Amino acid sequence: MPRMRIIQAVNQALAEEMERDPKVIVIGEDVRASIFGDTRGLFDRFGPDRVRDTPISEAAMTGLAVGASACGYRIVLHMMFANFLYTGFDAIANQMAKLRLMTGGQVTLPITIIANYGGGRSTAAQHSDTPFSPLMNLGGIEVAVPSSPKNAKGLMKTAVRSDNPTVYLEPGGRGGELGEVPDGDYVTPFGQADQLQEGHELSLVTMGSMTRMTARTAKTLEKAGVSVDVLDMQTLVPLDMDAVLASAERTGRVIIVDESRDRCSAASHIAAVLADKAHSCLKAPVRRITVPDTAMPYAPSVERPLLPNSERIVRAAGEILGREFTT
Numbered sequence: 001m002p003r004m005r006i007i008q009a010v011n012q013a014l015a016e017e018m019e020r021d022p023k024v025i026v027i028g029e030d031v032r033a034s035i036f037g038d039t040r041g042l043f044d045r046f047g048p049d050r051v052r053d054t055p056i057s058e059a060a061m062t063g064l065a066v067g068a069s070a071c072g073y074r075i076v077l078h079m080m081f082a083n084f085l086y087t088g089f090d091a092i093a094n095q096m097a098k099l100r101l102m103t104g105g106q107v108t109l110p111i112t113i114i115a116n117y118g119g120g121r122s123t124a125a126q127h128s129d130t131p132f133s134p135l136m137n138l139g140g141i142e143v144a145v146p147s148s149p150k151n152a153k154g155l156m157k158t159a160v161r162s163d164n165p166t167v168y169l170e171p172g173g174r175g176g177e178l179g180e181v182p183d184g185d186y187v188t189p190f191g192q193a194d195q196l197q198e199g200h201e202l203s204l205v206t207m208g209s210m211t212r213m214t215a216r217t218a219k220t221l222e223k224a225g226v227s228v229d230v231l232d233m234q235t236l237v238p239l240d241m242d243a244v245l246a247s248a249e250r251t252g253r254v255i256i257v258d259e260s261r262d263r264c265s266a267a268s269h270i271a272a273v274l275a276d277k278a279h280s281c282l283k284a285p286v287r288r289i290t291v292p293d294t295a296m297p298y299a300p301s302v303e304r305p306l307l308p309n310s311e312r313i314v315r316a317a318g319e320i321l322g323r324e325f326t327t
Helices: 006-020 042-046 058-070 089-096 132-136 149-161 208-223 241-251 266-277 300-306 310-321
Strands: 003-005 024-028 051-053 074-081 111-117 142-144 166-171 178-180 194-197 202-206 228-232 235-237 254-261 287-291
Touching: 003 006, 003 149, 006 024, 006 042, 006 149, 006 166, 024 058, 042 051, 058 074, 058 089, 058 111, 074 149, 111 149, 132 142, 132 235, 132 254, 132 266, 142 149, 149 166, 149 178, 166 208, 194 208, 202 208, 202 241, 202 310, 208 228, 208 254, 208 310, 228 241, 241 254, 241 266, 254 266, 254 310, 266 287, 287 310
Parallel strands: 024 051, 024 074, 074 111, 111 166, 142 166, 202 228, 202 254, 254 287
Antiparallel strands: 003 178, 142 235, 194 228
């Protein structure tokens, strides 16, 4: 299998889907210049009719995506930073999420919105959000959170082929990480968590930008004698709670690692479902490792401690296992 970076895997998936289906159109902010690299070369390959820069107006971009997709095109809309979803949210929340229901299934909206999210890069408060919860709460939007080049390609291809609108959240600052990507037409199904490793003492449930760090922390805990189960959710809508519940039944102890702010986070929802459906098998309270309920600061020295990290996971593991660990 070839090795590539997340951004390269996204780029490859887009090129393959545009080659496969002439109705796939890429629009958005600077998609021709491709500042992030995920749309690089698409303009030269497919031309201005299928790769087009839009005005810097998120309300116009999301409205255009709704109209074009309703007319039969498969739209890939690049919005650069996830915070920019907020300024285009009317068409996302009131049109994309609802028109299929409101038209009795007569209208489908095959839209894939790409947005780069998360902190750790000193891009400050207006470019560092992880907006899992508002998207999960809409009821009609699928949410993909790739964590590696492998599922970055597979999830993108699934998103583009879906007749449902999808927000595809690229992990900010992690696009340069290398990993293997299967050859051929590789597709990752939505709603299936990836079991990264199996264990029987502690479950680490994670997603997107937090997956690599969480998996490394699991190795640290294993060296200290802890058998760790690790789940990468891959999508938040649909959410594979069956896999989470099965992991909780195996271990009885769950830590959820999520880069979004703690209040009403993806971690909060998963913890609530565990409390509902796995209470009898839990040996300790479910722990959440998240971001405090504050805007992300610019200064690296202030930003870095706010993000989930190995030290916080190891400390939580020690508390619910009744042991002390060092990192």
